[in-house]
Amino acid sequence: MKLKITKSLKKMLAAAAALLLTCIPSFAQLNVESFEAKESDQDARVAYPVKDKNGKICALIKLMTHLKNEDFEFDVGMINIEKREQKKGVVWIYLPGGAQRITITHTNFEKGVQNYEFPTGPLKEATVYAMQLRSANVRQVVDDEGSTGTLVIKCSIKGASVSIDSETPKFFDNGFVDVILPYGKHTYVVSAGELYHEAPGSATVKKGRTDITVSLKPKFGKLTVKTNPEGADLYIDGGVDAKKSPFTDTMIRSGEHKIRAVKNLYQLSETRVTIADGEDKEHVVTLQPDFAEITLVSEQGGTIFVDGVRKGASRWSGKLLAGLHKLEVKKNSHSTRTKEITVVAGNNQEIALPTMDPIYGKLNVRADVLDAAITIDGKLQNEKAPFKFEKLLIGEYSVMLTAEGYKTQEKLVKVTEGETTSVEFKMEEAEQIARVSIRASVSGAAISVDGKSVGTAPVSLSDIPLSRGQTKTVTVSVTAAGYETFRRTVTLQPGDNEVYAALTEIPIGTLKISANTYARVEVDGRYEGYTPATVSDVSVGNHTVSFSASGYKGDKKSVYVRNGENSVYGYLKARPQPTFFVDYQASMTTPGGFSLGYCQRFGTYVRFRGSLMDVSADELAETASSMSLRKSDVSGLEKEYFRRAYTAGGMLRIAKWLYAYGGLGYGQYGVSYNLGERDGKNVYYNPQMVKGIEWEAGAKLRASIFTANLGYNAIANSKFGELHFGAGLAFNEETVEGFAGSDERHEAFGKFHLRAGYTVGGVESSSMGSMVHLDLHYNNSRAFGINGDLGMVFGDNAIMARAGMYSSYFMGDHFAIDYGLGYQIGEILEIDDHNNSSLSGEISEPYFKLGASVMFNGNSWGGFNYSYTRGFGSGSSPKFFTHNISYTVGQFPTIVIGGVTVVVGLIALIAVLAAESESSEPTY
Numbered sequence: 001m002k003l004k005i006t007k008s009l010k011k012m013l014a015a016a017a018a019l020l021l022t023c024i025p026s027f028a029q030l031n032v033e034s035f036e037a038k039e040s041d042q043d044a045r046v047a048y049p050v051k052d053k054n055g056k057i058c059a060l061i062k063l064m065t066h067l068k069n070e071d072f073e074f075d076v077g078m079i080n081i082e083k084r085e086q087k088k089g090v091v092w093i094y095l096p097g098g099a100q101r102i103t104i105t106h107t108n109f110e111k112g113v114q115n116y117e118f119p120t121g122p123l124k125e126a127t128v129y130a131m132q133l134r135s136a137n138v139r140q141v142v143d144d145e146g147s148t149g150t151l152v153i154k155c156s157i158k159g160a161s162v163s164i165d166s167e168t169p170k171f172f173d174n175g176f177v178d179v180i181l182p183y184g185k186h187t188y189v190v191s192a193g194e195l196y197h198e199a200p201g202s203a204t205v206k207k208g209r210t211d212i213t214v215s216l217k218p219k220f221g222k223l224t225v226k227t228n229p230e231g232a233d234l235y236i237d238g239g240v241d242a243k244k245s246p247f248t249d250t251m252i253r254s255g256e257h258k259i260r261a262v263k264n265l266y267q268l269s270e271t272r273v274t275i276a277d278g279e280d281k282e283h284v285v286t287l288q289p290d291f292a293e294i295t296l297v298s299e300q301g302g303t304i305f306v307d308g309v310r311k312g313a314s315r316w317s318g319k320l321l322a323g324l325h326k327l328e329v330k331k332n333s334h335s336t337r338t339k340e341i342t343v344v345a346g347n348n349q350e351i352a353l354p355t356m357d358p359i360y361g362k363l364n365v366r367a368d369v370l371d372a373a374i375t376i377d378g379k380l381q382n383e384k385a386p387f388k389f390e391k392l393l394i395g396e397y398s399v400m401l402t403a404e405g406y407k408t409q410e411k412l413v414k415v416t417e418g419e420t421t422s423v424e425f426k427m428e429e430a431e432q433i434a435r436v437s438i439r440a441s442v443s444g445a446a447i448s449v450d451g452k453s454v455g456t457a458p459v460s461l462s463d464i465p466l467s468r469g470q471t472k473t474v475t476v477s478v479t480a481a482g483y484e485t486f487r488r489t490v491t492l493q494p495g496d497n498e499v500y501a502a503l504t505e506i507p508i509g510t511l512k513i514s515a516n517t518y519a520r521v522e523v524d525g526r527y528e529g530y531t532p533a534t535v536s537d538v539s540v541g542n543h544t545v546s547f548s549a550s551g552y553k554g555d556k557k558s559v560y561v562r563n564g565e566n567s568v569y570g571y572l573k574a575r576p577q578p579t580f581f582v583d584y585q586a587s588m589t590t591p592g593g594f595s596l597g598y599c600q601r602f603g604t605y606v607r608f609r610g611s612l613m614d615v616s617a618d619e620l621a622e623t624a625s626s627m628s629l630r631k632s633d634v635s636g637l638e639k640e641y642f643r644r645a646y647t648a649g650g651m652l653r654i655a656k657w658l659y660a661y662g663g664l665g666y667g668q669y670g671v672s673y674n675l676g677e678r679d680g681k682n683v684y685y686n687p688q689m690v691k692g693i694e695w696e697a698g699a700k701l702r703a704s705i706f707t708a709n710l711g712y713n714a715i716a717n718s719k720f721g722e723l724h725f726g727a728g729l730a731f732n733e734e735t736v737e738g739f740a741g742s743d744e745r746h747e748a749f750g751k752f753h754l755r756a757g758y759t760v761g762g763v764e765s766s767s768m769g770s771m772v773h774l775d776l777h778y779n780n781s782r783a784f785g786i787n788g789d790l791g792m793v794f795g796d797n798a799i800m801a802r803a804g805m806y807s808s809y810f811m812g813d814h815f816a817i818d819y820g821l822g823y824q825i826g827e828i829l830e831i832d833d834h835n836n837s838s839l840s841g842e843i844s845e846p847y848f849k850l851g852a853s854v855m856f857n858g859n860s861w862g863g864f865n866y867s868y869t870r871g872f873g874s875g876s877s878p879k880f881f882t883h884n885i886s887y888t889v890g891q892f893p894t895i896v897i898g899g900v901t902v903v904v905g906l907i908a909l910i911a912v913l914a915a916e917s918e919s920s921e922p923t924y
Contacts (some may be wrong), residue, residue: 029111030104033134034171037120038062038159040251041128043194044094046239047253049126050083052096057126057240058082059099062193063091064132064161064169067106075103088198089161089169089191097125104133126241130159132171149205152178153188154213160192162214181205190214195253221279224248225259228286232263245285259283265291265319291319293348294341300356302331329353333393361415363389365399367425372403385425401425407495434464434492438476440501445480447501457501466494482506507540509561515570519549531570538566545570551577576600576653581700581707582803583728585609589669590643592825594801595726599659603651607663607696608801609713609724610644642670645694645713659700667694667715690718698724705729759882801825802869804849818851818867824880843880845871851884 044050044060052058063072069086076099083094095102100122105112113133123129153162154176161169162177165186170177183205190199196216203212225234226246233242236249237257245261254277261269266287273283295317296304304311305328306320322345330336337354365374367385374381376397383389385401392415400410406427413423438447440457447459454461457478466472471491478486478501486501513521515531522528523545528535531547538561547555547570555570578600585593590609597605649663670689698711707728714721804822826843851867864885871880 030106030109030113031134032113032116033132034173035116035119035129035131037124038128038130041193041195042249042251044128045126045241046236047194049239050094052082053080054096056097058094059097059123059125059127059129061093061095061102061123061129061131062087063093064089064130064171065091066163066166066169067091067108071107073105073112076101087194089163089189090193095123097123097127099123130171132161133168134170148180148182149207150178150209151181151186151203151205152176152209152211153190153203154211155190155192155216157192157196157216160190160196160216162188162190164188183207188212190216192216195220195251218277219254220251221254221275221277221281222248222250223252223257223273223275224282225261226282226284227261227263228284229263229266232261232266232285232287235260235262254279259285261285261287263287265289265321288345290322290345292322292343292346294318294320294343295350296327296353297350298329298353300329300331300334302329302334302353302356304329304353327351327353329356331356333395334358359394359417360391361394361417362420363392363397363399363413363415364420364422365389365401365425366422367401367403367427369401369403369406369425369427372401372406372425372427375400375402388420399423401427403427406430430494432466432494433462434466434472434494434497435460435462436464436474436490436492436497436499437461438478438499438501440478440480440486440503442480442483442503445478445483445501445503448477448479449474451475451477464492466492476501478503482508507563508537509540509563510565511535511538511543511545511559511561512565512567513545513570514567515547515549515555515572517549517552517572517574519547519552519555519570519572521570522546522548547572551575576656577732579603579702579730579732581605581728581730583707583709583726585724585726587643587713587724588722589641593645593726594803594825595728597651597661599651599653601653603653604648605651605661605663606648607665608646637673637675642668642672642689644668645696647694647696647713649696651700657702659702660698661700661709661711662697663695665694665696667692667713669715669718669720690715690720692716692718696724702730705731759884802847804847816853816855818849818853818865820849822847822849822869824869824871826880843871845880847871847880 045057048060050058050060066089069084069091072091074081074084074093076095079096079099081093081095083092085092099118101115101117103112103114103116118129120129151164153164153172155162155172156175157172159171161171163169164179164181165188169191170179185202185204187200187202190201195218197219199214199216201212201214203210224246225236225243225248227234230245232245234245234247235242236252236259238260242262252275254275256272256274259271259273261271267290269285269287271283271285273281275281295315296306296311297315298304298313301314303313304316306316307326308328311318320343322343324340324342327339327341328336334356337356339351339354341351365385365387369385371384374383374385374387376399378398381387394415394417396412396414398410399413400408402408407430409425409427411423411425413421415421438449438454438457438459438461440447443457445457447454447457449461464472471493473489473491475487475489476499480503483503483505486503488499488501490497490499511523511534513523513528513531513533513535515521517531519531520527520529521531521533523535523538524543525546540561540563542558542560545557545559545568547557549572551574552572553575555572557568557570559566559568578598581595581597581599583595583597585595585607587593587609593607593609595605595607597603599605645665645667647663647665647667649661649665651659651661653659668689668691693716694713695716696711696713698709700707700709707730709726711724712721713724802822802824804820823846824843847869849867849869851865853863853865855863867884867886869880869882869884
């Protein structure tokens with residue numbers, strides 16, 4: 001048989017279950033669901049503060065519950081609960097700061113909360129805490145399945161709680177509360193403390209889940225309090241913690257608030273302000289001054305006191321509160337004066353303080369030495385001991401007596417009002433030994449006395465003898481690096497003497513030096529490198545900075561250096577570089593010759609042109625006396641030109657690439673016919689022979705290191721003239737640096753030197769004799785630099801010109817090995833018993849050089865040089881060798897170089913003229 005359950009039967013079963021439920025025993029208990037500090041809640045500190053027995057603000061626990069306050073019992077051990085108060089849905093419990101645990105019991109719950117230890121630590125003063133309780137029932141339930149649903153209530157406000165059907169409030173965890181309830185309508189109340197309005201409502205629970213979102217209306221606003229002037233202390237609603245104006249509270253409860261503003265020297269202000277829900281209000285409090293500007297003046301320079309507080313001496317100005325004040329003026333040895341004044345707010349005034357009367361006493365000074373000098377408080381008196389001072393201001397004085405030959409004595413005496421104070425001295429003979437202690441502000445400073453070093457600071461010198469009754473004067477000097485010299489003349493007295501040297505640090509600066517080109521820098525004559533340069537530790541004051549650079553005119557600047565960083569800029573004007581020329585020369589009548597020259601803006605040169613054959617004077621004389629030939633008689637014979645020219649002159653630099661030159665000298669021109677050999681000698685017929693002063697002019701073109709020239713030369717007083725031309729090389733510092741393959745700038749790079757020496761040599765194994773020579777030498781003065789010399793040597797039986805390029809290997813600064821290659825041309829003359837010369841041979845060959853130099857200082861090349869040269873001509877060409885011993889005369893300025901060139905040319909010209917003067921005049 002199947003039982004059919006009707007609706008009426010279900011109702012009956014539900015009623016029976018409810019009755020049964022009331023009969024089943026229930027066990028209820030309380031638990032703490034949450035506990036946290038509410039730092040933003042100001043109820044405990046500002047709105048509703050309660051103080052404990054020690055006068056400190058209590059902590060406030062807000063117990064979220066709808067249970068009645070009177071049904072609770074709270075126990076916090078030895079600490080008393082100051083106050084407990086029932087609020088709507090909340091119980092407020094005030095506890096002193098430092099409480100650590102609490103026990104909670106309730107009449108409706110069999111089991112409460114036992115010794116709950118606060119998870120936030122001991123409670124802090126004036127801080128709000130929120131506590132949520134949870135009740136748990138353990139019972140057997142008979143329920144009709146399917147008659148309950150889930151209610152979810154949402155609220156975004158932190159700390160909010162909800163009470164459903166007047167049950168214990170539940171806090172919103174993560175913004176929601178969910179409960180299972182029977183179907184039907186249920187009521188709820190959502191609250192969030194004093195700063196929000198409660199939100200009551202109802203919800204109908206159905207099958208499944210019912211969601212409700214609740215928004216609470218704020219019961220607070222925003223208040224900004226400003227004061228004029230700012231910086232006042234603000235007390236809101238009787239709070240004890242001051243806030244400095246301007247102050248803003250973003251969550252102040254709605255309603256009326258009392259504002260109390262306090263600031264020194266201003267009247268107290270109390271105002272009220274009302275805040276509506278959600279209102280943003282600014283409240284300005286204008287404070288009324290409660291002071292006056294007072295100036296106090298003491299004409300006697302006394303010390304001023306106001307209400308017992310020292311304010312200053314002679315004059316004081318400041319603000320005083322309205323009301324009665326006591327003024328005092330005090331001064332040593334004077335009567336104190338007082339005055340009372342009443343200050344009215346806003347009434348500024350200047351007040352003269354009362355005059356103080358001086359208080360005098362008497363002092364009688366006696367000594368066993370007549371006319372001892374009296375000094376009182378460091379001031380020498382006109383009176384001599386014994387003497388009675390009838391009028392001295394009262395107080396303590398240092399009285400000192402001095403007498404020649406006696407020790408200085410000093411005593412402290414006290415002069416009192418209206419009385420005579422006596423002091424008596426018994427003088428002792430002074431010691432005849434002086435001692436001196438010398439100290440300095442810089443430890444380790446060097447000390448000298450009368451120019452003699454006595455050690456480093458501090459120094460003590462003892463047993464310095466003195467004549468009886470005499471003193472000794474010495475000069476003490478104290479020096480230390482970076483400090484000005486301390487110098488003082490000290491008169492030593494018998495006994496102990498002290499000297500203290502307070503050294504003054506020399507102020508220094510940094511000098512940054514630059515220029516428009518790479519330049520050598522000297523500061524006050526001291527080399528400091530090349531630009532850009534930074535020179536540290538330059539003393540403050542005037543300094544001279546000098547700039548120099550090859551190819552530029554130097555510059556000099558005066559600069560005043562101050563502490564810190566200073567700068568100076570040099571501007572150097574470019575000038576032509578000194579240039580040395582070596583050229584091969586030729587003309588229409590001779591294929592050979594050479595030229596040496598030097599030019600900056602102006603310069604000089606020497607030049608030789610000529611054939612390498614000659615006809616002696618004896619041969620020409622013999623031809624003239626033994627032959628009567630006509631021009632037709634020599635037609636068809638071998639014809640040779642005879643040409644010699646020795647010239648020297650000046651050069652002018654017109655442009656970087658163009659030079660002009662002109663000069664004078666001695667020249668010969670002739671046409672020679674070879675008549676054949678007679679008596680073992682070649683005989684020449686010279687129908688045309690011209691000699692005399694030769695002049696020339698021309699121009700030289702330069703492109704980098706290469707040169708070419710073209711000019712015209714002629715023998716004066718004759719019809720002979722011809723074009724000449726040449727090509728060669730130009731050397732200056734720029735080209736030599738490029739040739740050496742280095743872009744470094746060296747202080748001693750590219751210097752001209754003059755070598756004067758003695759040469760002996762010969763051709764192969766034949767003795768040739770000796771000669772004195774001059775060499776113009778150019779070198780770069782570096783360990784592996786390239787050197788060169790160009791010059792002419794002259795001797796009894798040789799004229800030799802040579803040019804070479806050498807290198808030097810330096811061993812230290814004073815010794816070098818020289819080696820290199822060159823080329824030499826010249827003529828060897830044979831001298832007979834009658835001192836007549838004839839051509840013996842011609843030299844035209846390359847040669848090698850090997851030698852050594854000993855220098856007094858390496859970069860200037862001052863010293864001795866020995867070198868051996870050996871030609872290695874080909875074929876039957878004679879090989880010329882020399883031994884050279886020479887002295888290098890150091891570095892020469894450019895003007896001397898030009899002079900040397902002229903000297904070389906003049907020597908050559910004189911030598912030729914001298915040779916010609918010994919020869920017979922040729923026959924034409």
